[in-house]
């Protein structure tokens with residue numbers, strides 16, 4: 402790292418532009434993220450996620466004058482000064498959140514994130530057993546939980562949490578192929594039903610799903626409100642070379658299928674099973690990689706750890722509409738201590754100034770054009786610009802046109 406530039410920055414941290422990192426997972430869309438970033442995509446590669454954070458695997462690049470530095474390394478030089486004293490004291494010397502734009506053209510795996518105590522215990526157990534951290538059968542990549550909040554930028558389809566018991570009972574009665582599961586749900590015991598689904602011998606899974614998928618292939622369901630549509634689609638997306646069926650297809654019927662309108666979101670607490678099916682969102686999560694999978698994936702499924710992590714309460718999910726703090730700021734509060742997601746909407750000529758005692762923040766312009774002012778510096782932020790604001794630095798945005806930004810911050814201590 403070029404020492405003198407870093408020294409200048411550390412002496413008096415100022416807002417910096419970031420260059421995010423694109424993840425080209427196969428399920429990603431081909432247009433939204435390249436257009437947001439203003440880059441060409443002539444080979445139509447999938448641009449699945451844009452990471453804006455300091456995760457050591459894919460840190461954003463901090464653009465200092467005449468040079469770039471990995472954001473995690475820059476923070477490491479002076480964590481208290483860059484992140485804020487309160488953040489370091491409560492959450493450690495690394496950026497506690499990871500901010501993303503995600504574009505799902507095709508569905509992602511069904512997953513659940515462990516609680517903090519389960520993550521710590523699981524990580525230490527796997528470390529002690531000598532399982533390499535990148536081994537396919539490894540479940541815990543770090544010691545932390547991974548709560549997530551997201552807000553849709555387009556219509557967005559997802560699975561979120563188990564459906565209420567009476568809805569599940571109705572599914573088992575009305576989908577004829579699921580009749581063999583009815584005894585496992587006697588007494589509305591969701592844990593027993595789901596344990597049965599996840600431990601059923603593969604030939605019994607196939608015996609239920611093959612006739613269901615044959616029927617759906619004939620019916621060609623088109624309604625995205627109906628799990629049949631997504632089950633048929635998933636059977637094609639996750640077709641296995643050996644012709645076996647992915648038991649995650651059953652979960653599509655057991656979890657709440659929801660469609661978010663742009664501006665609506667959900668919070669994924671530890672233990673809540675979820676899957677993104679289609680759409681573009683902005684996502685903010687704790688800086689962890691602990692994912693336990695439950696299906697719609699060729700990857701390893703650790704059934705005992707999954708069952709231990711799951712919250713078996715059947716209920717409709719809470720849809721976050723955001724709380725308007727003013728005509729400019731909307732916040733999406735969650736119980737997470739690591740992050741808070743906010744939106745800033747500015748009409749031409751309007752301006753917004755950051756709270757002076759803020760901790761480290763990241764902001765992305767999703768539409769419009771703003772000028773960012775900080776003491777004697779000025780920067781033009783067009784659509785797709787990502788700004789990192791170190792703790793306590795001054796920052797004011799002036800809208801050159803009607804603009805919308807999403808902002809990740811560390812919530813104030815209660």
Ligand SMILES: [Zn+2]
Pocket residue numbers: 512514549669675
């Ligand atoms: Zn997740």
